[in-house]
Amino acid sequence: MRFVDEYRDADTARALAARIAGLCEPGRTYKFMEVCGGHTHTIYKHGLEDYLPEAITLVHGPGCPVCVIPMGRVDDAIHIAGQPDVIMTSFGDMMRVPGGHGSFFDSSAEGADIRMVYSPLDALKIARLNPDRRVVFMAIGFETTAPSTAMTILRAAAEGVRNFSVFCNHVTIIPAIKAILDSPDLRLDGFIGPGHVSTIIGCRPYEFIARGYGKPLVVAGFEPLDILQSIYMLLLQLAEGRSEVENQYARVVPWAGNVKALRAVNEVMELRPYFEWRGLGFISHSALRVRDEYAAYDAERLFDIPGNRVADPKACQCGEVLKGVLKPWECKVFGTACTPETPIGTCMVSSEGACAAYYNFGRFSRQRVREATR
Amino acid sequence: MTETRATREEQVLERIDRARRRRARVREEHITMAHGAGGKASQTLIEAVFLDAFRNPLLEPLEDGAVFGAGGARLAFTTDSYVVSPLFFPGGDIGDLAVNGTVNDLSVCGARPLYLSAGFVLEEGFPVEDLRRISASMARAAAAAGVSIVTGDTKVVQRGKADGCYVTTAGVGLLERDAALGVAHARPGDAVLVSGPVGEHGVTIMLARGELDIEADLVSDTAPLNGLVAALLDAAGGAVRCLRDATRGGVATILNEIARASGVAVVVEEDAVPVRPAVRGACELLGIDPLYVACEGRMVAVVAGEAADAALAALRGHPLGAGAAIVGRVRDDPPGLVLLKTAFGGTRIIDVLVGDPLPRIC
Ligand code: SF4
Numbered sequence: 001m002r003f004v005d006e007y008r009d010a011d012t013a014r015a016l017a018a019r020i021a022g023l024c025e026p027g028r029t030y031k032f033m034e035v036c037g038g039h040t041h042t043i044y045k046h047g048l049e050d051y052l053p054e055a056i057t058l059v060h061g062p063g064c065p066v067c068v069i070p071m072g073r074v075d076d077a078i079h080i081a082g083q084p085d086v087i088m089t090s091f092g093d094m095m096r097v098p099g100g101h102g103s104f105f106d107s108s109a110e111g112a113d114i115r116m117v118y119s120p121l122d123a124l125k126i127a128r129l130n131p132d133r134r135v136v137f138m139a140i141g142f143e144t145t146a147p148s149t150a151m152t153i154l155r156a157a158a159e160g161v162r163n164f165s166v167f168c169n170h171v172t173i174i175p176a177i178k179a180i181l182d183s184p185d186l187r188l189d190g191f192i193g194p195g196h197v198s199t200i201i202g203c204r205p206y207e208f209i210a211r212g213y214g215k216p217l218v219v220a221g222f223e224p225l226d227i228l229q230s231i232y233m234l235l236l237q238l239a240e241g242r243s244e245v246e247n248q249y250a251r252v253v254p255w256a257g258n259v260k261a262l263r264a265v266n267e268v269m270e271l272r273p274y275f276e277w278r279g280l281g282f283i284s285h286s287a288l289r290v291r292d293e294y295a296a297y298d299a300e301r302l303f304d305i306p307g308n309r310v311a312d313p314k315a316c317q318c319g320e321v322l323k324g325v326l327k328p329w330e331c332k333v334f335g336t337a338c339t340p341e342t343p344i345g346t347c348m349v350s351s352e353g354a355c356a357a358y359y360n361f362g363r364f365s366r367q368r369v370r371e372a373t374r
Numbered sequence: 375m376t377e378t379r380a381t382r383e384e385q386v387l388e389r390i391d392r393a394r395r396r397r398a399r400v401r402e403e404h405i406t407m408a409h410g411a412g413g414k415a416s417q418t419l420i421e422a423v424f425l426d427a428f429r430n431p432l433l434e435p436l437e438d439g440a441v442f443g444a445g446g447a448r449l450a451f452t453t454d455s456y457v458v459s460p461l462f463f464p465g466g467d468i469g470d471l472a473v474n475g476t477v478n479d480l481s482v483c484g485a486r487p488l489y490l491s492a493g494f495v496l497e498e499g500f501p502v503e504d505l506r507r508i509s510a511s512m513a514r515a516a517a518a519a520g521v522s523i524v525t526g527d528t529k530v531v532q533r534g535k536a537d538g539c540y541v542t543t544a545g546v547g548l549l550e551r552d553a554a555l556g557v558a559h560a561r562p563g564d565a566v567l568v569s570g571p572v573g574e575h576g577v578t579i580m581l582a583r584g585e586l587d588i589e590a591d592l593v594s595d596t597a598p599l600n601g602l603v604a605a606l607l608d609a610a611g612g613a614v615r616c617l618r619d620a621t622r623g624g625v626a627t628i629l630n631e632i633a634r635a636s637g638v639a640v641v642v643e644e645d646a647v648p649v650r651p652a653v654r655g656a657c658e659l660l661g662i663d664p665l666y667v668a669c670e671g672r673m674v675a676v677v678a679g680e681a682a683d684a685a686l687a688a689l690r691g692h693p694l695g696a697g698a699a700i701v702g703r704v705r706d707d708p709p710g711l712v713l714l715k716t717a718f719g720g721t722r723i724i725d726v727l728v729g730d731p732l733p734r735i736c
Binding site: 008009013014044045047048049050051096105106109118224225327329334339341351359361363364365368 | 380387401402405414715716722
């Protein structure tokens, strides 16, 4: 795994940290949002904040696919899973996400057949092996995972598999970023752009952020050094008075994105007029649904889903956390009523959620630990 | 402003700590897979249901086995059930897993394993040939560990009511030294060792299921630890505070039990933890941390700081401990936490696992 170690070297990190500190203007504070949950996870998993000067705050954005699923959609999925001939399939992360009436885990304990898969193709395989059952894939994620869902539907259609469908909850990142930029309670200095999403959509869609809002954005990779370097690049832009879209992750992200993947998504899916995001409310043109031509693979049409909107629990401040207005620990129920075992909000469920990342990896006083381990 | 924010954060952390110390309560109405995963849910179930019902001083420490006196001798007693899927995997099968598991639970109590029982739950239709294979490998494992399987039981259930074959073993061992081992015995200044590369068993099982398109040249690490434990206790005897075999929940879970029971902090150096490249690669792809992956022939040892080198030499001198390493230190603050110095140079917590990415690995 040399290709990983290269991007985790502590000496390089120290050198980069020194340059970052050198670029911070005395007396000024900086707030950068990492849009993607994968970045949040990396930051906490490697203890990256230990390298940052106090003047820099990282704000954890809305890019965790599990975190943005509203409770009503979970209930709908559980309703589908409860049909006698259904096998529901889903990524492991979805299992503990609470809806209005419990999670997949709970409904599985009550008898529903819910299976964890690593890709939608696994779900299609299950459908082939169980011709007398209806197999539904709970599709979640941003542009990163939408192509594999689309291609699986295309494959199912090509093979004539009739007992497979997708409960589509794919969302798109740009409208969410725009919603955050338009929200009045947040002052950001720049964005660490989502690496995985950008492999699909490329870098161009972010240009309005740099041009229209005057905020620099650096598309970053997922190793800790990638993130440190992108912070350095953001600071450099600010120091030089630039606001541009830059690509730190050029080894993986082509500027124009992945045309083939986008074409597959376009073939199978279309934008919904609006979609509810957990904590952020309804955002227009922010999610995908299956096109009419592929209705036979759309669980939303095949099953009579209740489609009820469930208000987020009162105590839940996920919206503020997703927008980066609150740090996870500033939520009133953080760590007491809301923990990874008994999540109230979705940010506490996925390992990419800001609350879970902070609870699992960062729940200690850096000050005290620094003293204790000196 | 940062000043007050930091103090507020500190207060929140203390509140969380208090919440975590509260008495365990099972909120679910049904058993979920998480209850068997060795993480927090398992712990809660054990404390809130079993400990609550059976409470007694021998059970209370929740060690791998109970240690008690009988007729002038000191004995260790333990039991474990095995539901691994698949039953046969590279490097072993459910049979040697069941024998080694119980041998190891006795060994880490400081006991010499003597006698085992074996109970089988078989599903109607299960091939007799497979049962022969499993029994033969149990016999081999018992011989290798120097124990005898002296009693047993068999039950058959209807097709579909079990998954092929489940095995339960129990064992007794004799304590011949007066080493006082226990999860509550770690002291600041102690060293933390692991006896070899971690995570091989769990990753092997996961790959053996064939659900993932990953291939790796890996075999389970299942092995009896009694010889290795004896070598360690011979060399570092009184300096050994605690031994645990790192099964379900992996090394991370054991370290958390130690930190919590001893009221100490454990600081682990990520760089120092031995992990085979194939395990690391698979874990990287699956997004799991090898520290949480089960081993079936590895143990964690906490020894007094000054005896660390002697302990390491003793482990490395034994074939099963060739890959042993000192991975961390015990400190006094912050109590109850396991901290990881990441290879990248940062710090983070290693908490008890909530769910389980790897169902039915033992
Ligand atoms: S602590 Fe729980 S309820 Fe509060 S913001 Fe985080 S996930 Fe949401």
